[in-house]
Amino acid sequence: MHELTPGSPSLRALFPALHQEVNGHPLLYFDNAATTHKPTFVIRAITDFYEKDNSNVHRGLHELSARATASFEAARQRIGSFISAPNPDGVIFTRGATEAINLVASAWANSVLQPGDRILLTAMEHHSNIVPWQLLANRARLSIAFAPLTPEGRLDFDELDQLLAPPTRLFAFTHISNVLGTVNPAEKICALAHSRGIATLVDAAQSCGHFPLDMEALNCDFLVLSGHKMCGPTGIGVLAIHPRRFGQISPWQGGGEMIERVTFEGSTYKSLPHLLEAGTPPIASAIALAVACDFLDSIGRDAIRQHDEKLAMLALDLFSRIEGMEIIGPRNSRAGVVSFTLTDVHPHDVVEVANRFGLALRGGHHCAQPLMRVLAKPSTARASFYLYTTEDEVHRTAEILAQVRKFFN
Amino acid sequence: MHELTPGSPSLRALFPALHQEVNGHPLLYFDNAATTHKPTFVIRAITDFYEKDNSNVHRGLHELSARATASFEAARQRIGSFISAPNPDGVIFTRGATEAINLVASAWANSVLQPGDRILLTAMEHHSNIVPWQLLANRARLSIAFAPLTPEGRLDFDELDQLLAPPTRLFAFTHISNVLGTVNPAEKICALAHSRGIATLVDAAQSCGHFPLDMEALNCDFLVLSGHKMCGPTGIGVLAIHPRRFGQISPWQGGGEMIERVTFEGSTYKSLPHLLEAGTPPIASAIALAVACDFLDSIGRDAIRQHDEKLAMLALDLFSRIEGMEIIGPRNSRAGVVSFTLTDVHPHDVVEVANRFGLALRGGHHCAQPLMRVLAKPSTARASFYLYTTEDEVHRTAEILAQVRKFFN
Amino acid sequence: MELEELYQSIILEHSRRPRNKGPLEGATHTAVGNNPACGDEIAVQVRLGPTGIVEAAQFTGQGCAISQAAASLFTIKLKGKTQEEACKLIRQFIEMVKGLPEEEDRSGKPSGEMLFGDLAAFAGVRKFPQRVKCATLAPNAFYEIFAGHRSENA
Amino acid sequence: MELEELYQSIILEHSRRPRNKGPLEGATHTAVGNNPACGDEIAVQVRLGPTGIVEAAQFTGQGCAISQAAASLFTIKLKGKTQEEACKLIRQFIEMVKGLPEEEDRSGKPSGEMLFGDLAAFAGVRKFPQRVKCATLAPNAFYEIFAGHRSENA
Ligand SMILES: Cc1ncc(COP(=O)(O)O)c(C=O)c1O
Numbered sequence A, B: 001m002h003e004l005t006p007g008s009p010s011l012r013a014l015f016p017a018l019h020q021e022v023n024g025h026p027l028l029y030f031d032n033a034a035t036t037h038k039p040t041f042v043i044r045a046i047t048d049f050y051e052k053d054n055s056n057v058h059r060g061l062h063e064l065s066a067r068a069t070a071s072f073e074a075a076r077q078r079i080g081s082f083i084s085a086p087n088p089d090g091v092i093f094t095r096g097a098t099e100a101i102n103l104v105a106s107a108w109a110n111s112v113l114q115p116g117d118r119i120l121l122t123a124m125e126h127h128s129n130i131v132p133w134q135l136l137a138n139r140a141r142l143s144i145a146f147a148p149l150t151p152e153g154r155l156d157f158d159e160l161d162q163l164l165a166p167p168t169r170l171f172a173f174t175h176i177s178n179v180l181g182t183v184n185p186a187e188k189i190c191a192l193a194h195s196r197g198i199a200t201l202v203d204a205a206q207s208c209g210h211f212p213l214d215m216e217a218l219n220c221d222f223l224v225l226s227g228h229k230m231c232g233p234t235g236i237g238v239l240a241i242h243p244r245r246f247g248q249i250s251p252w253q254g255g256g257e258m259i260e261r262v263t264f265e266g267s268t269y270k271s272l273p274h275l276l277e278a279g280t281p282p283i284a285s286a287i288a289l290a291v292a293c294d295f296l297d298s299i300g301r302d303a304i305r306q307h308d309e310k311l312a313m314l315a316l317d318l319f320s321r322i323e324g325m326e327i328i329g330p331r332n333s334r335a336g337v338v339s340f341t342l343t344d345v346h347p348h349d350v351v352e353v354a355n356r357f358g359l360a361l362r363g364g365h366h367c368a369q370p371l372m373r374v375l376a377k378p379s380t381a382r383a384s385f386y387l388y389t390t391e392d393e394v395h396r397t398a399e400i401l402a403q404v405r406k407f408f409n
Numbered sequence C, D: 001m002e003l004e005e006l007y008q009s010i011i012l013e014h015s016r017r018p019r020n021k022g023p024l025e026g027a028t029h030t031a032v033g034n035n036p037a038c039g040d041e042i043a044v045q046v047r048l049g050p051t052g053i054v055e056a057a058q059f060t061g062q063g064c065a066i067s068q069a070a071a072s073l074f075t076i077k078l079k080g081k082t083q084e085e086a087c088k089l090i091r092q093f094i095e096m097v098k099g100l101p102e103e104e105d106r107s108g109k110p111s112g113e114m115l116f117g118d119l120a121a122f123a124g125v126r127k128f129p130q131r132v133k134c135a136t137l138a139p140n141a142f143y144e145i146f147a148g149h150r151s152e153n154a
């Protein structure tokens, strides 16, 4: 696969879902921040599992079970290496990024944080990195603060510096905003928090498929991935736990796989990663996610990142020529997510009309209602790119947006 | 598909994984209680989703998102009809049966049960229906009791009658034992519990792919299914909640999809089913599970049940002729799960040698250590059947077990 | 499916220049409609006369063309109606945009008053199921006022 | 992969007639090995002499042929050894059944004492990775006694 470059026809040929018409136009899929399409390799890995190795894991001595277990555990290793996790035992398979964050709230923060402690979030978080903490804060009498943003939509580092202090015990923040396209300097932030004894959770849902990720370098305590946003299946995600937190993890869900010994009176538990993986896991999806890692590394995450940024800059340039266009978020060094509004046209209507031209945009609050309130907009439209997006598609999108403009004038 | 009968070659042809050799012998897959194989329709449903409709659900107005949402919600309806759920809004997608039980413990029992209340389980439960309750009981100061068994391995109804009384508030029991093959009379039990104001949870992990299930008739409060044990994918399961409990459900995991409104200060939540489905769900797997329901209904669950029972009776007959064979569980009206031990041969060694002949058995405690202690056996070997198992395969299995016997003599 | 089926000219016109938008002097009742999918919120207000007739209806809040136009048109249509008439009109409207209950008749023809009125412009919404919530946002809120409870959530 | 590679005759023989099985009179140390995957549990006991030499070793508990044979053979092999020698032997054994660390040499040849002794019968286990836990259940428990802590969990 080595000669595949982002946006090239040979790369696009690997994604079956791209090659279809919507309302008589070729599909322009610009909703990659919601979920990405899957290359044939990933789809084939799922099929292969069910056609050949299908079996439950960990519990069996027979051939199929041995094969399934070996592939599943190899997937854990592969994902550990993909993010340079310090120890693959800290790589936990979850349903997605949302569940991974809830897991940290229940199995770590719930027992480690004390009443009065503060959890710091940012004003640009996805609901998945807000609501689990609100539920926990209510239960455990913690407080929550939100680090504010600069007018351009970046973290305000002066304010952040103030907030990274007692009673803050945990800073959970997104690597890339799914609305603003802002890229937060995660390594620098984690270093600062760490120097002040504050634990960190990096929500890498938006970066895991787009950016090189190195957990050793980040030195965060928890790292959260979303499989379906990185060419993997739906229903799989990852929580990576830094070994310095292994001893602080309580049992989470109970059931098969996570126990050592069960009696009528009580139970003892296995160590990580099994402690946090009760029940039959999404075996095929975990194996397919490892194939997605192989695929992304064969393209090169640096190349993907550059491709995203180039498209974002092109979109900023082309879109801003449209009358009444307001683009949200930083003007430079940003990810491939471009949110915008058109004066006097509601985002729902933008998306509806775009769809008639085969263009898949997203409109709404993007699961970031608090940010919307900061931006003083009930909603925005959003175009988000990925490694298969072409410059030509961005040009066509700009033309369609101009037609949307016309339709409502 | 209407002329397909259980065990027929045309039905077996639909399961790709069955047609392979293991150690030079045709695979004899007798580990169906751990997980079942998947028919081409189900595998194809996953592929189709990723090749055509792939998109996130609920959040989008564009064509792909509308299609994905419609298929996902249709899957919920289909699964609701498969189990005659009183209201499809109570059909919640989970990772599996284990997660479904944990969900009930956290989002219902944790707030509804009071210190001192008792949870009743049985001595034949899977760890997944024990450990979540032990974790909860510790947190919430509840007690747990285990309904005992008769020597034959059925529930002791005299004892059960006594235990279905204050302070018991919830009776959580398995429909079919994954070790004994015992079929519990779930409808009768739920009626008795209900008449005494005791809530019921039926763990249908072992019955959902084998038996007709009618939640209206069962009249249980919670019903739990495991997708991968009913021809569906791994990583998907179902919790069905009776509408009379809708008002007692608290938020569980927090995140996107489950909220109505999020502010810096706090959040309000959607109603069921969305309340309990935070984050991107396993979309493809849910859709494929609905296809598994169609498939099972096209064969007929009564036909599957009869086929299972016929094979179990054949196995009981053939196996018991082997020297030193001890068969565990009821002699009649049982499910297609046959556990056994061979004198002086450890189950691990039975399974290992069987595997050399292509026979996939399971050996161990089957995630039912408390039951093993009641049976006074550290472990057993187990053969479990399904709709593609043939009588000839059962005969070959009996021959292989005779060879195992010889090997260790 | 053509765009013009959804965005009828009367809808576009009302969304560009909504009538009766702004707080209502001397309002007797207020209700809020909220679409969690997009975060849109519309507040509706009415002033009921001593005999229970709608003397005036207004609305505030942002939303898409469909929800704004529906709000605007209803503020006009409701004026002078009894509460019972208002409820009936809203129920008919909701039935229309959700599609008729009878599977046979999917011709898209609205019934009763709406056959002839401006509200018929919303008949196309039934072909865009994701927009039903938009069309019914304000009507549902009005219904809450007149029926004393929220109507079936569209 | 032939069954005989795993179930060497000496293993079958020891599993059928395990030596030194039963509680040990005057034991100075006891440790328990537990395999959560199958629920098997083996307790091992030793009597250390005044100079730290293993005077006797016995075991109790159920398990598969592999774990029983390993327990039985080790009770014999450990007798007369210093604690240091015992630790070394166990480490060598564990390395053997897990496969050599050097990727180049996968010939399956055991090293040192085991090259020639009965323990060499366990060399085939490396081809059955799921059985490594069985072979090391008792040795690991013995190691816990001699090293004062649990050895790396096989
Ligand atoms: C920043 C961010 N965090 C978390 C999530 C939730 O991820 P998942 O869908 O895997 O639960 C998303 C995606 O919706 C996201 O964009």
Ligand SMILES: Cc1ncc(COP(=O)(O)O)c(C=O)c1O
Binding pocket: A256, A278, A279, A280, B033, B034, B095, B096, B097, B098, B099, B126, B128, B129, B174, B176, B177, B178, B203, B205, B206, B225, B226, B227, B228, B237, B367
């Ligand atoms: C009776 C019973 N309950 C629960 C489970 C757990 O199901 P799942 O693998 O879907 O979590 C199983 C299967 O292992 C089972 O046999």
